[in-house]
Every structure is written in C-alpha cells, then in structure tokens.
Amino acid sequence: MRLVLTSDTHLPKRARDLPPPLWTAIDEADVVIHAGDWVDEATLDRFEARASHLVACYGNNDGPALRARLPEIAYADLAGLRFAVIHETGASTGRTERCAAQFPDVDVLVFGHSHIPWDTTSASGLRLLNPGSPTDRRRQPFCTYQTAIIQAGELTEMTLHNLPPRRT
Template identity: 40%
Template sequence: MLLAILSDTHMPKGDRALPAACVERCRAADLILHAGDFMREEILFELQSYGEVVAVHGNVDEAGLRRDLPAERIVELPGGVRIAMTHDAGPGQGRLERMQRRFPTAHALVFGHSHMPLHATDPATGFQLFNPGSPTERRRAPRHTMGIGRVADGAVAFELITLD
C-alpha cells in the first residue's frame, strides 16, 4: 500500500498551489494522509479529488474542518499497521517517548505543525515519528516537502520527498 503524506498546506493563500509533483504522488497513492492545517475546506475537497483522504484538523483550520475532522486518530492499515495522526506533537524534547506513551497501540505517528520534516525511530521498539514538512509553506525548512509511506509485511517505511 502506498501512502501520500502531507501537512501544513495553508491554502488558499495568494497564488499558492500544491506542486505538480505533490499532486502526482497523491493521485498515485492508495491513501492520502493529511496532518492538519489545510486552512480551508476546499483544500480537503481538492485532495479528495485525487484519492481517499484520512485527516486530522490543525490549529489554523476553519470551523467546518475543526467540526468534521478529529484532533487525533489512529488509521488501521493492511497487515495490522496502525498509524496515529495528530497535528501538533508538542515540543521536540522527549517527543518520541511522549508520543509512544500517548499512542501505545500505534506503530508510528504522523504529525505536522512545525513545517520541519522529521523522521525518527525508537531503536528499541521500532515506533516511528514522521513529519512530512509542508509542500507549500516551508518557513524555516530548507525545502518544500511531503512524505510517502509504504505499508507491507506488517510494517510502514517512510520517505521524505523534496518538491523543489
């Protein structure tokens, strides 16, 4: 199973649009995960035109998104893989351990908020943190990014994709 993973799209804003390489990966994916901060509902609808979307709301999302999307969730995928999702995973210090305690049945957590790509794994448990960064608003990150995930044999492997 192929996942396209996004967060912090922050659209519409000026002439901002999802990069063509991002759209291509979303269309090719079996499932799109979005970790919040769409900003407006029409961006969720745009993503849904590319494929099935599972999402959480972020701190800048309009009222309709906050009403319709949970703040956190766990996605059950083939092979028993469980990916937790939330927008803000809190401070970097102790995040990996804190998120393992918060989502004890999950294999991984996908989150956003910082716009800073991150992939970290606990070597003892295999629990992973993955922040795909932002395809549209990089802020302090050096590049616009998104992620992909490959689910196979009861595990998920994440990869950060640079879009520019």
Template identity: 40%
Template sequence: MLVVVSDTHAREESKLQGRTAEAVREADLVVHAGDFYREPVLNAFRSAAAEFRAVYGNNDDAAIRDRVPEVRTVEYAGVRFAVTHRHRSGDTGLVMLGRGRDADAVICGHSHRPRFDDSGGLPILNPGSHAQPRGNRAAHAELIPVEGDGETGVDGKLVTTEGETFETFRIEGDDAE
C-alpha cells in the same frame, strides 16, 4: 502507496505541485496531518485523493474542525498509525498518544520540518509542508508496503516536491517478527 502531507496553510486550493501532486493522485490512501487553513483546501484534497483521512490542526477553521477529528487512527499495510497535528508535550506526548492507541508509529505535522525519528520508543513521522516549508525542504512522505513472506510494514521515504528522496526508513507492523 500511502502518501502523507501536512501544513498546507491555504485559502482555496491544495497547492499540490510536482512529485507531491503526482504522489497524491497515485496513492491508495492520503493522510493529511492538519493545518489546511480553510475548508475549500480540505475539499480540494478530498477531490484529488482516491481515499483520504485527515485531522485538524491549530490553524484550521471551525468548518474543518466540524468535519475531521483532532486525532485518529489509520491502518495501512499492517501498520497502525496514530495521527494528530501536534502534541503540547512534544515527542514524549506523541509517543504516549501512539502507545495509548496501540499504534506502531505516529504521524504528526505542525513544525513544517520533514523528519523521521525512531529513537524515542515509537517512530514519529512528520512529512513537513509541501506548500509552506518555512526554511525547510518542501516535502511529503511516501510509504510502500513491505514485500516479503509474512512481513508487515512499510518502507518509507521523505521526498521533495521536485521528486528528490532525502531520507528513507522502515516502519514494522505489529505482526512483524
């Protein structure tokens, strides 16, 4: 399972709780889409996750920016993700970033609003914030490899920290027919 989180905005800890904490511990890979805030939070995620990838956000300190990139590409279950915290040109910029990295989808953060949108030519996944939802649901995303003969992709869901799934989706990999 791939777990996606973002926008922790903490000084010393991951603020993982409930289903989000369980999912991070169970995951094959955890991706954080930026805004840890301070370096001990990045360290806490690295300790909690079996495998971990991250980008920095606009509120991350210099120590985090020295350790993780602004943009990266992550592959999981035959799906190539472009990962960034935000793009100044909004969804159009995110789609262009994803296409420039030959991605099947884009993972981003910043808004604290969990959403999946595949209406713009390239799917965009924002897991929201598990720690500071700012009027939205406290959430994360869970992605499971598609089971099937020759298919690549993931079945995904947006999940609250209490474990309630409130949106499901599928992202197909490049090899999908």
C-alpha cells in the same frame, strides 16, 4: 500499499495550489495522510475527490468548518499497521518518548505543525513521522512531503521528497 504523507498545506494563504509533484503522488497513492492545517475547506474537498483513501485531522489554523469535518486525532489500520494522525505533538525535546507514552497502541504517528521533516523511532517501536510542508518551508531548505510503502506489515521505502522552489 502506497502512502503519501503531507501536512501544513495552508492553502490559499501560503500558495495558490499544491506543487504538481504532490498532486501526482496523491493521484497515484492508495492512502493519503494529512496531518492538519488545511486552512481552506476547498482544499479538503479536492483531497477527498482525488485521494483513493484519506486519513486526516485538523490543525491549529483550521476553523470551525474544517473542525466539524475532521477529528483532532485520526486513527487508521493500514495493511496491518496502526496509524494515528495528529497536528501538534508539543516541543521537539522529549517528543519521541512522550508520544510513545501517549500512543502505546499505535505503530506509526504522523504529525505536522513545525513544518520540519521528522523521522524517528521510539525505544518501544513507535515510528514518528512529520512530512514538513509542501507550501511553507520556513527555515528548511525545501518544501517537502513524504511517501512510503507498507509491505508485509512493515513501513518500507520511506522517502522525503524535496519540492522545487515555487515561482512567484
């Protein structure tokens, strides 16, 4: 099962559209995971039209219309792995163990908010992933998203994709 993980798309505030490599990855994925901060309801509509299967939540920049369509925390069982998707997890200090305690029945927690890519595993085995942002790199060298494969109940081929700079 091929996954695409993204968050903090912030359309159209940060960009007019997503970078073409991300749209291509979405078109080819079995499941797309979005960890909030869509900003624009039309972006959610486009994801729903293009993604084979979408697992998504709302973020702190998402208004009432998006909050009416998306949960604060999305859960999914994907090929034997239990996923939770949430926008914000709090401060980076202590995040891994704090989230492991908050999500004891989850194998993979996907989150956003910071725009900083993250990939750690807690002592209890919870994998925490933040794909960064494909449109707003903030203090990071690149805008990013992640892809992964689920094979035999394991998350494999986890890749952080650096996107080319936007043309202005």
